[in-house]
Amino acid sequence: MYTVRRFVVRHSRFFEWVYECFEPMLVFLDPVWSRFGYNRMERPVAFAERHIKGLLFDCQMCGQCVLSSTGMSCPMNCPKNLRNGPCGGVRENGHCEVKPAMKCVWVDAWEGASRMKGGDKISIVQPPVDRSLEGSSSWLRVARERAEEKRATRDAAREAMAEAFSEAREEEPAAAPLATEPPNAQPMQEAEESTSVLTVEKTPS
Amino acid sequence: MSNDALFDPIDPLKVHATPPEGHSSNSRLERVLRQGRFAVTSELNPPDSANPEDVYDAARPLSEVVDAINATDASGANCHMSSLGICSLLTRVGYSSVLQISCRDRNRIAIQGDVLGAAAVGVGNILCLTGDGVGVGDQPGAKPVFDFDSISLLRTLRTMRDEKMFLSGRRITQGPRIFLGAAENPCIPPYEVRADRLQKKVEAGAQFIQTNYIYDVPRFEKFMQRVRDLGLEDKVFILAGVGPLASARAARWMRANVPGIHVPDHVIERLEGAEKQGAEGKKICIELIQQMREIKGVSGVHVMAYRREELVSEIIQDSGVLEGRHAAPRGRRARKSEATD
Helix, strand or coil: CHHHHHHHHHCHHHHHHHHHHHHHHHHHCHHHHHHHCHHHHHHHHHHHHHHHHHHHHCCCCCCCCCHHHCCCCCHHHCCCCCCCCCCCCCCCCCECCCCCCCECHHHHHHHHHHHCCCHHHHHCCCCCCCHHHCCCCHHHHHHHHHHHHHHHHHHHHHHHHHHHCHHHHHHCHHHCCCCCCCHHHCHHHHHHHHHHHHHHHHCCC | CCHHHHCCCCCHHHHCCCCCCCCCCCCHHHHHHHCCCCEEEEEECCCCCCCHHHHHHHHHHHHCCCCEEEECCCHHHCCCCCHHHHHHHHHHCCCCEEEEEECCCCCHHHHHHHHHHHHHHCCCEEEEECCCCHHHCCCCCCCCCCCCCHHHHHHHHHHHHHHCECCCCCECCCCCCCEEEEEECCCCCCHHHHHHHHHHHHHHCCCEEEEEECCCHHHHHHHHHHHHHCCCCCCCEEEEEECCCCCHHHHHHHHHHCCCCCCCHHHHHHHHHCCCHHHHHHHHHHHHHHHHHHCCCEEEEEECCCCCHHHHHHHHHHHCCCCCCCCCCCCCCCCCCCCCC
């Protein structure tokens, strides 16, 4: 809804904080999503996402949410679907060239970003939308991507270790393991993971 | 620079020659800008016909005074001869052209293919635009595409040129040798972020900028101040957009009906007070060009006047920015050449 969407932009700092708490939770739940299967979770999560974000942001379910980088103003509400800033047709009153009754989504975005802690993310060049992801859950995608990043970081460290101590690894493979560990084999890792989530979150993407 | 160096190569093999050191294309516009000369560009308004002579007729007056001719891409969402078709005709006779690509009408598959085709026929400059909405054009029922926006388009073309690959990662054996441009509209809201958006375009790959019409010089100066503060003046060549207003009535109409045009009241009042409004409009335009030249960080002007190419030519000559630079084409280039030297 237009009024709700505008309200959210006016309170973008608060919603940024909400998402800052929400995203680590999504990533923390990665083992849960994996256990049930990301594929099976897709429909119910997408359903919830569609309704919650639909109410708050007029979300169009592009599946590649960038709200944290666009001042909490959804770029898919721009009639030209611009993902990188306003076009050259904004009216004198800051309204949209195509829909004169609507405030330009990107004028709002820059205002929203100016209130946010991570507002400068608006200057990052965003890629074109992958239309084949339309309708799918962005939340699950974030969880998968972040979890994958963490795994990759861990693997890189393990590989470095295995290379530095290659003779030991040859004689005693368990000393510098490389194979994927089952979740149950790393009881301590789980606890560490939940803290490392925050560092990932704060890294500018 | 000899006059010959001003022309783009028309020999197909030379078109594909390795660009000069530090250049990304063989385009004359890039050469002129990198030499620190004040560049002049204009646009050719495409004919509603399939006759190449219509293109050459419109190009002839411009070719004598500009460093590159922009071929608009269905501007205002109105259907005309394609930009690629026009550029292809222009390059055949050695005119430097700027292919305009609007994101409104074509998706990423079509655009990436067109860019390879354009580079192959010898187009050296590409201007990346978002494009007006379909609703303002002559066929408002058309499907708006907007697969890219101007900024993601810039990054894509830069990737094709520098990394030699499509957006899919598939290799391109010879990357397009192109000089990449974008538009900016400094005089319309949100004013505070226009320079920041320009920065984003430069990050994405823009090497030159052609702005929309500027009639409000103080506001443009403020924008340029911010551009300099951001350190952009050394990273991108800015060509300020100017054009003659036909009359006060036309100016009022444009301000009210054409998206993205800002004409301040004092300009309209000056036109109204003039005896011959057309001549006054021309005079204002010449003054604008001279003012733009004095602004630090402005590398040239882009002179636009819808279907009045002769007038554009007169304005550029009268403004004195060519500084004796003789850009008249040789006989072999202009098809009905009257200007041989």
